[in-house]
Amino acid sequence: MEASEGLKHTGIEIGLYTLADIGPDPHTGKTVSAHQRIKEIIQAAKLADEAGLDVFGVGEHHRLDYAVSAPPVVLAAIAQATKRIKLTSTTTVLSTVDPVRLFEDFATLDLLSDGRAEIIAGRGAFVESFPLFGFDTNDYDALFSENMDLFLKLNENERISWNGRFRSSLREAEIAPRPAQSQLPIWIGVGGTPESAVRAGKLGVGMALAILGGDPVRFKPLVDLYYRAGIEAGHDLENLKIGVTGHGYISKTTPQAKDEFYPYYSNYWSYVNRQRGMGFxxxxxxxxxxxxxxxxxxxxxxxxxxxxxxxxxxxxxHSRFLAQMDIGGLPFKKVAEGIELLATEVAPIVRKETNK
Known part of the structure; x- marks a missing residue:
């Protein structure tokens, strides 16, 4: 089936996300502290909220070259500095977190933010959280499947009895607090594997596609698989939502944007590839x-x-687009300028064109 058949055309949501990478500015060689990075992330969210963007996401890493290991804590701080913007993890490494603790943290965030909390769950591009929290990477997929199953049950029930392989059983356990929303919205982050798209569809949760480059048409089969799996599992089309996330930089002209962003983007991939043991x-x-x-x-x-x-x-x-704009040591002034352009010159046109 075609993706557009299942979508209510109300205009797509436009927002931002950050992974809070800490890298040197390629022009000055200076690296901001984790303290400054988190302060700037909160300020970016405040700017996005004031400018009328719809969503702000914060990612999770457990490395010294990233500033955020606890998205719900940072999102709680953002909740107090903002009024209406939705707040999501991008992504929560679901395989290495206790689903009960995760639910309680985000239900609390939902109460603090008056019902603005969401979760994008993923398996993670890095694996340092596995040994850090006592998990085996051989259980990579099984952990994700079990934790997602438990989280969805926690989302539906105030009391729960449950048995699994990786954590202690629950016997009429009270799951508190309950969120302000009837349930926490949850998405699965998908980087390109058909299995993940099918899983998201079967579960009836949103699918957030990470499309970082190349021809986007190569992701169309994943969208079709997602919808097909969702329909076959009996889920309503209106509840099957797709989001797209990607890297971005905006300036007055395209040549100017390329000239300004190239040193930072090259720098970003240089240190990300080095983290992964590659020299490209x-x-x-x-x-x-x-x-x-x-x-x-x-x-x-x-x-x-x-x-x-x-x-x-x-x-x-899709019903949502999130841009990652603060990468490669980009100075906050440039991030703020990009937020303003996204909110005032991109979002209004996109919303109008997709609200048909």
Whole structure:
């Protein structure tokens, strides 16, 4: 089936997310502290809220070169500095967290924020949380499956009895507090595996696609698998939601955006690949190809960004787009300028064009 068949056309949500990476500014060589990075993330969320964006997400890592290991704590701080923007994890490493604690933390966040909390759950691009919390990477998928099953039950029931393989059993356990919303919205983050798309569809939860580059059309089969699995499992189409996340940088013109962002984006992939034991370094020619009009890297003028979002919307019929703009040691002043452009020159056009 076509993705667009299942979507209510009310205009898609536009927002931001951060993974809180801590990298040196390639121009100055200076690296901000974790303290400053978290302060800037809270300020970015406040700016996004005031500018009228819809969602702000915070990711989870357990490394010294990332500032956030506890998204619900940071999101709770953001909740007190904002009024209406939705607050989500991007992503929660579900395989290595106790689902009961996760539910309680985000239910508390939901109460603090007057019903704005969400979770995007994933298996994680890094595996340092496994030994850190006493889990075996051989159980990578089994842990995720069991924890998702338990979390969905916790979301539905004030009291629960449950047996599993990886944590102690529950006997008429009271799960408190309950969120302000009737249930916490939960999405599964999908990086490209068909199995993850099918799982999200079967469970009837949202699917957040991480599309960091290349031709976005290659993700269309995952969207079709998601919808097919959801329908076969008996879920209503209106409850099957798709989000797209990607890297972005906006400036007045596309050439200016490319010139400004290339040093930071090259820097970002240099240290991310080094973290993963790879030595690839991005040339300017690589970057030019990655930012060409038909790709999923959102770098350019507001009009270029609008065109790329709408092209993906034609492919996927998604209901949410989140941009990651604060990477590679980019100074906060540039992040703030990007937030303003996204909110004032991109979001209004995209909402109008998708509200048909």
């Amino acid at each position: 370094r991005m040339s300017r020619a690589d970057f030019e190809q990655m930012t060409s009009p038909g790709t999923a890297l959102f770098v350019g003028s507001p009009q270029q960004i609008v065109e790329k979002i709408l092209h993906q919307y034609e492919l996927f019929g």
